[in-house]
Amino acid sequence: MDKIISLLEKAGVSAWRVTRKRTEAVELYFIKKKLDLPRYKDLDEISAEIFRDFEKDGVKYRGSTTIFLEPSLSEEEIGRKIKDAWYAASFVKNRWYDLPKKTVSETVPSGASCRELPLAKIADSLADVVLHADSDDTAFINSAELFVRRAKVRIVDSAGTDVSCIRDMIRGEFVAQCTAPEDVEQFRQFAYDDLDPQALKEKLEEGIRDVRLRARAKGAPAAGSCSIILTGENLRELLNFYSARSGSAMIYPGYSTWKIGENVQGEVTTGEKLRLSLVTALPFSTEGIPMKERPLLQDGVLRTIHGNARFAHYLGIEPTGGYEKLRLDAGTMSYEDMKRSGALEAVSFSDFQMDVMDGHFAGELRLALQTDGSGNLTALTGGSVNGNLIPLQGKLVFSKERYKDSSYEGPLAVLIPDVMIAGSD
Amino acid sequence: MKVESSSYLALVRPLLKKLLDGLLERYEYASVLATDVEMKSYSVNRSGIRITENNMFGRRGFTARVYKDGGYAEYSANCLKEEDIPSVLARLNQSFKETGNRYERFPTPPAEETPLSFSKSTEFLADPRKLGDEEIVKKLVSVREEGLKADEMLVDCTTRFNYQVYHKLFLSRSRDLEQNVMFSDCSAIFIGRKEEALKDGYSASSALGGAEILERLPDCSAQALDSLRAALAAEPIQPGEYECICTPQVTGMIVHEAFGHGVEMDMFVKDRALAKNCVGTQVASELVTMKDGAATSYEDVASYFFDDEGNPASDTVIIDRGILVSGICDGVSAARLGVRPTGNGRRESVDHKVYTRMTNTFFTEGTSRPEDMIASVKEGLLLDCPTSGMEDPKNWGIQCMVSFGREIRDGRLTGRVFGPIVLTGYVPDLLKSISMISDTVGHCGSGACGKGWKEWVKVSDGGPYIKARIRLG
Structure with a gap:
């Protein structure tokens, strides 16, 4: 050196x-x-x-x-x-x-x-x-x-x-x-x-x-609109919408119009207000900026725009460095209650993707579970989910149970209503 | 012009040979693969101008591979000095000691190599290093500025150019191979806003060659803008099964994601591919012939002369008129399965493991004209602009996504657009439903392919327009 x-x-x-x-x-x-x-x-x-x-x-x-x-x-x-x-x-x-x-x-x-x-x-x-x-x-x-x-x-x-x-x-x-x-x-x-x-x-x-469960799964879920449950890594993928749109790399060129103090979640109707934090995985950013935990959203209101020194200078804000990890403080419903609600639990996808540009999330279902009113569990496979987070973000309900990995700490599951399913007729 | 050899690899060749000799004294089989890679990326958009070297596919380095007691071990580093050779030998020796007592090895016969020696280079018309940073940036800026004049609703346009020059040297007891390859790609992405959502339109071009690809950038820009306009006009689709015409780009995604990954024969070794039990059976319409190979007639970013295990590149027929006839295979998997390697053993970079990987993968052309194919559809969609796909070799489930489909009614495009769209279903059902194939083809290798969610390598894919019944959502 x-x-x-x-x-x-x-x-x-x-x-x-x-x-x-x-x-x-x-x-x-x-x-x-x-x-x-x-x-x-x-x-x-x-x-x-x-x-x-x-x-x-x-x-x-x-x-x-x-x-x-x-x-x-x-x-x-x-x-x-x-x-x-x-x-x-x-x-x-x-x-x-x-x-x-x-x-x-x-x-x-x-x-x-x-x-x-x-x-x-x-x-x-x-x-x-x-x-x-x-x-x-x-x-x-x-x-x-x-x-x-x-x-x-x-x-x-x-x-x-x-x-x-x-x-x-x-x-x-x-x-x-x-x-x-x-x-x-x-x-x-x-x-x-x-x-x-x-x-x-x-x-x-x-x-x-x-x-x-997948080995005994029979057929795709019924086509139409229904509530779905996402868990673990797929829930983390959904939250990329917030971390990406609050990044200076999207705000400086005008891709994201979010501003500090803005209620970016919009009106919360049947769901929970989002409290998201940027969590440090490393002591320094790739530019040598000391990293610290920062609030990202407080009750759906944007608190931090994060990113590197160049875009921070252009936007007149403090450079924070880039974050890999998010923490979500939410959760009012038990995971069991979510499943008992009749929602389709999307256990695994071939590749679940959140498009941070247009808010769409989608994926082909490798395994989905559905519990009927009598508590009978049905395993399903095939078909796909296709929704848009922008109109749905005021209706998100999170589980009380928690999940943790190297890029996320927070509720294990989220219940999302009104998601389009392409499945059996 | 031919790509010149690497002076660095020429310089370290005696050292690599010395390392190989030391390994051959101790092991039944040994090989050394060394690389010298130069990749540079340029982009221009509203965020600014970017010129940077790129290490996505590695830089300089070597991998030593050895075989003993029914199994292989590998050691990689990005620098080799004379004084390092004893420690490389010791590390591999220690590996067999540490793992030998602890783990049972997956049975693997040693590699059988016929003697081979050559040094080959690909050709190019314009050397991007000679064209220079200033001219490349000027071209990207001018195409971007021209594109942005087209419509006031545009949020941004990104123009990009990448080139890679790589040199590989493979040495073993019976092989001494050198290759020098240059490929490049360019792309344009337009971004527009529809209420709170941003939509994008993307188009790219790639070639085995150099900066001559930049001549295609204006066409990419026009196509990307057209795609953005379609994406902005798109309405949500009603889920169901549709009669579809796929553009060559969408065909390429189906070829690659839906079927190609399923015939990577390292998955046969693990019993992870349904195709293993289907060789010799009909898996597609008899109109379909599918090929893969770094030595196919479709030269693109995945063309080369030998793979990362020192096996020569080939031109493999995978589906012959609807019948699955062969998979593609790396050397170790071939030895395990008792078949010949097809030159598809590839590493993301010199410090990654070899897997069976696709190269240039495509359906061959048919006899129909694209306009006749559209005219044959009573009610359906012309699917365009693939965005992503995921393989499912075990169960042949499809997940492919496209930005939009253009509505066809009574043989005509109506102007209505639906999207984004997820393609799902069972791969053989889709392939067997193919009823028309166009006489024109297209292929592109602007992206990279992962094995699962990692191990990125450059690939190209494509083919003709196809007509098929597909479940959309």
């Missing part, structure tokens, strides 16, 4: 940011109970953002370009890349903006309880949970992929910022399969910032339970 900084200064680059990310990773791939492949990697990735100030017709501009500087590059190659980037930045005619204020910090250690463990041991602990998750030949874990990463990130810039942190990341996915009466599968992902065997165990149990 020192060599790169010295070459930047030698090239006359007065404003720059250098980021170094050193990642160690262990990956285990399983097919049923057998190891398909172990993989190991060591990556040392350095990138530099080069800023160039210029003036045209009395207007000040600040152009920038990002380059990647692999450790294998010679000094001459780095010098040439810096020169090319400096030239390229002169065509990036963006209005001048201030870079984030100087921040200096000792390395912030990983908050994970497993931070002292070798990665291979963490991977083995996850594998133990996965390999013992099933016990019969009908419903079992078909395959799993486990990823354990430890990354140290350091950000240094020309304003004097020098921050670094270490993060442990545990990610993975598995496929649960049930062979009778129908041969079907359910795909699940997981992401934790710490070793949490219990959370993974529950996720696996849930996957096996759901795939058993």
Whole structure:
């Protein structure tokens, strides 16, 4: 890093940011109970953002370009890349903006309880949970992929910022399969910032339970309009509408017209007012901005516009950095009551998507459950849901039960009325 | 002009050879794949101008793969120095010790390689590095500004250009392969507002080549604007089964998402693909022939000479006149299944695992004229502008989404538009319902394909206009 900084200064680059990310990773791939492949990697990735100030017709501009500087590059190659980037930045005619204020910090250690463990041991602990998750030949874990990463990130810039942190990341996915009466599968992902065997165990149990239900699912739900229940990751996906539309990257170009203090949820009729928070997953943003928890919506009213330094400067607001995690404080109805209401519980989709541009959410149903007035449960598969959050956001009711993963903390479920179902006639 | 070789790979070749020799002393099979990738992205919109290098598909690095005791292990890094070689050897040795006692290995025969050696390059007309940042930005700015003059309701227009030049070197006991490839794409996205909702219209073009693709940007802009106008006029659709004409872009999404992922044969190994039991059976109308391959006649962003396991690229017929005849396969899966690899073993980047992946995937052309196909529909939709799709190899369920469909009544487009639309149903039902295929085709590779929700690789897909019955919602 020192060599790169010295070459930047030698090239006359007065404003720059250098980021170094050193990642160690262990990956285990399983097919049923057998190891398909172990993989190991060591990556040392350095990138530099080069800023160039210029003036045209009395207007000040600040152009920038990002380059990647692999450790294998010679000094001459780095010098040439810096020169090319400096030239390229002169065509990036963006209005001048201030870079984030100087921040200096000792390395912030990983908050994970497993931070002292070798990665291979963490991977083995996850594998133990996965390999013992099933016990019969009908419903079992078909395959799993486990990823354990430890990354140290350091950000240094020309304003004097020098921050670094270490993060442990545990990610993975598995496929649960049930062979009778129908041969079907359910795909699940997981992401934790710490070793949490219990959370993974529950996720696996849930996957096996759901795939058993899907194996006996018969037909698609009835076509027409009905109330649906979304849970976990799909509920988190729905909330992307709020995090994206409150981002300066959507507000500055005019894609989102939201303003601080505006009731962006609109009139709440039969639903709950939204209390959403932006939660920190890392101590610093990619620009070295110290991150802290911030209110996003209070009773449906926008409290924070979040984003990077450039758009913040243009909008005249404080730069906050980018957030990956949301917390929703809501929940007035029990999950059981939601299910007993006759709503269609959309357990899993092939790919549930929230279009933050137009408010539409949609997905093809892999498994849906419906409980009738007598408490009888019917498992369904096929068909799709297609709704728009904008007219429905005043009618959202959330569960009292909670759910947590690396990108969300909040109610486990949401009840949404009047959603269009394409299903059986 | 041909893409030149990488001076970096030439420089590290002796070191990679030394690493390979060290591995071959210890293991039954060993190979080293090294890459040198340059990717640059340009965009212009209301937020500003952006020029940046892109590392989405990796940069420089290597993967060492070894085989012992019935299984493989891999180690990747983005730098190799002479002094690193002992630690790479030690890490892989440690891997077999750590996992050998703890896990039973999934049975895998060793790779069988016939000797092969070549160095090949793709061609291009205009080198984006020589054209330069200034000219590329000027082109993006001018097409954007021209597009924005068309309508006052427009919120924004984004114009984009990306190119990638990659060099790969594969070394094993019997193979020494080098390839140098350049591909590029450009796109235009218009955004307009309809009350609180924003709608967009998108069009893209891609090619195995360089900055010559920028000549297609004005056409992309016109098509994107037309798509936005349709999306803004779209009404909600009444769910049901419709007679549909799919544009080549929608056909491409059906080919890729609905069927292509289901014939990736690493899914056969895991018993995750229904297609495994359907080889030799009718899965589509006899009008349908489907192909995939990095060496097909449709050159696009996924054309190459060898895959990431050192197997030569091929041209695979998957469906022959309605009959499923073959899947596509990576090398390890091929060894497990006792078939020949088809050159479809691909990594997102050099530090990712190999999976069976599609390349350029398409239905071949038929004999009907698109206008005759529309004229044959009494009541239905012309589906256009695919937005996303998801595979379901195990159960052949379809999830594909399009921005809109244009209403057809009595053989004519009425001007009414419905959208957004979700396509669902059972894949063979849809493919068997295909009753007309056009004599014109289109294909594009502007996006990337994931395996599940990760492992992104560049692919292209497309084909002709098709007429089929599809459940829409």
